Amino acid sequence: MPVFDVNLYNRPVTCSKCxxxxxxxxxxxxxxEDCKNMEYDDYGKVRNYIEKNRGATAAEIEHEIGVSQRAIRQMLRDSKIEISEGSKSFMKCEICGGDIRSGRFCSKCETTYHRQLEEEQRRQHALNIGKGFGKNTNVEATGEKRFRREEL
Ligand SMILES: [Zn+2]
Ligand SMILES: [Zn+2]
Structure with missing residues (x-):
């Protein structure tokens, strides 16, 4: 289905000139393909605007190029775009409300978030061992988790 979602970010289908x-x-x-005119979808427009106007806010982008703030936030959430260093940030961490440039959480909360997930996994793991479930499969899972933790 997503393959046919060609209108994602208002993709230009036909040339506005010819x-x-x-x-x-x-x-x-x-x-x-005929006149070589370049056009951009919402994502391309936002990227171009941010490149030329570092420090732009979502409201400003919406006003200047007509891409909705909602679409801009979605792009940031998908980490498709990133707000430049030293700019007026308009993304907020979903946990602490601190300023962030992309994604959903600030690096501090992201770490805390992963630690909580790990705690939860450890708890589940201990529970499974207590019950005597999946002893063999858990050996593998633990090894993988330990590897990921070291990568962070
Ligand atoms: Zn054309
Ligand atoms: Zn945070």
Whole structure:
């Protein structure tokens, strides 16, 4: 299904200048196969705007290029775009409300969040051992988790 969702981020389908077919060029860019006119989907527009206007806020972007703040936040959440260093941040950590540039949590809360997940996994693991369930499969799972923890 997602393959057919061609209108994601308002992808340009036909050229606004000659009506030709827009060919995908990468990262939100499309080029008309007839007149070579370049057009951008919402993602491409936001990226271009942020590159030229470091420190732009979501409200400003919405006003200037007409991409909704909701769509911009979605792009940030998907880590498709990142707000530049030293800019007025408009993303908030979902846990502490601190300023962030992409994703959902600040690095501090992200660490805490993972620690809590790990605690929960440890608790589940202990419970399973207590019950005598899945002793063999858990050996593998623990090894994998330990490896991931060291990567962080
Ligand atoms: Zn064209
Ligand atoms: Zn936080």
């Amino acid at each position: 009506g030709g077919i827009m060919i995908f060029k990468g990262v939100g860019e499309y080029q008309c």
